[in-house]
Amino acid sequence: MYNFTSVNDVQDLSAMVNLGLQLKKSPNAFRELGKYKTIGLLFFNSSLRTRLSTQKAAQQLGMDVMVMNVGADSWQLEMTEGVIMNGDKAEHVAEAAAVIGQYCDIVGVRSFPGLVDRNYDYSEQVLNQFIKYTGKPIVSLESATRHPLQSLTDLITIEEHKKTARPKVVLTWAPHVKALPQCVPNSFAEWMNRADVDFTIAHPEGYELAPEFSGNARITHDPKAAFIGADFIYAKNWSSYKDYGKILNSDPAWMVTKEKMDLTNNAKFMHCLPVRRNVVVEDAVIDSENSIVIQQAGNRVWAAQAVLKTILESL
Numbered sequence: 473m474y475n476f477t478s479v480n481d482v483q484d485l486s487a488m489v490n491l492g493l494q495l496k497k498s499p500n501a502f503r504e505l506g507k508y509k510t511i512g513l514l515f516f517n518s519s520l521r522t523r524l525s526t527q528k529a530a531q532q533l534g535m536d537v538m539v540m541n542v543g544a545d546s547w548q549l550e551m552t553e554g555v556i557m558n559g560d561k562a563e564h565v566a567e568a569a570a571v572i573g574q575y576c577d578i579v580g581v582r583s584f585p586g587l588v589d590r591n592y593d594y595s596e597q598v599l600n601q602f603i604k605y606t607g608k609p610i611v612s613l614e615s616a617t618r619h620p621l622q623s624l625t626d627l628i629t630i631e632e633h634k635k636t637a638r639p640k641v642v643l644t645w646a647p648h649v650k651a652l653p654q655c656v657p658n659s660f661a662e663w664m665n666r667a668d669v670d671f672t673i674a675h676p677e678g679y680e681l682a683p684e685f686s687g688n689a690r691i692t693h694d695p696k697a698a699f700i701g702a703d704f705i706y707a708k709n710w711s712s713y714k715d716y717g718k719i720l721n722s723d724p725a726w727m728v729t730k731e732k733m734d735l736t737n738n739a740k741f742m743h744c745l746p747v748r749r750n751v752v753v754e755d756a757v758i759d760s761e762n763s764i765v766i767q768q769a770g771n772r773v774w775a776a777q778a779v780l781k782t783i784l785e786s787l
């Protein structure tokens with residue numbers, strides 16, 4: 473594996489999950505592997521978990537870590553080719569990414585979608601420009617359409633907590649006050665469709681994910697039906713793909729409640745965080761012993777470490 477931007481970069485999903493679980497047992501077993509190697513973590517957007525967990529993972533592999541908030545700490549970057557740069561962008565990604573590639577052995581990039589122009593967002597221009605110009609392996613720290621480090625984490629967490637060989641996993645849309653990207657649900661769906669799980673997506677009409685992500689998942693528009701017999705409830709809000717970037721529904725019937733969790737097979741509750749309490753999920757669920765959101769966030773370290781170890785071994 474050279475770049476890590478989607479599930480398609482992983483040759484053997486189950487081996488990658490097992491590597492994450494092995495690293496969780498022996499975090500410092502490969503401290504020599506990344507010695508004298510540097511990772512640069514570039515953030516165009518805010519982060520808590522991705523930033524800290526990837527830094528910790530790299531350090532546990534012996535790497536040096538440089539973190540930069542692009543735009544706030546550096547020059548504003550122009551992403552488009554052939555433009556006359558007489559606006560507010562002081563540097564082109566062609567030079568910036570190439571220079572970063574001189575300092576780093578691996579580069580991580582976080583860049584969210586604008587949620588205005590679907591074609592632009594789904595072209596993944598920022599991620600692809602870094603792949604084009606950096607000359608070093610690129611790890612997605614969440615791009616315009618995917619969040620693969622989160623999805624690997626989610627699969628590791630399901631593997632750890634499952635009680636049946638093929639658990640029933642439900643991704644349920646939940647309300648939110650802001651229009652959010654489709655990255656987490658796109659990516660979660662893409663990974664679940666490749667994993668050995670019984671996968672359902674529940675969302676109101678108008679919230680269909682792009683078909684290349686929803687794949688063969690079972691779809692329901694009933695906010696309760698999918699909960700019946702579920703082993704894992706994964707809640708997430710996303711804005712509409714069809715009516716791009718719009719909020720079409722704020723019905724509180726889609727919030728994850730204790731009443732709905734009581735329909736499940738004693739399901740574990742998952743969310744990538746950050747989460748808005750009593751909008752997405754009620755306190756009684758996220759504070760219950762079935763909530764594994766903190767363990768899930770903890771597993772971000774082992775997902776990142778599995779990915780970085782695999783890339784380091786290919787250098």
Ligand code: CP
Nearest residue numbers: 519520521522744745
């Ligand atoms: N889940 C996640 O990516 O968290 P951050 O946005 O805080 O990194």
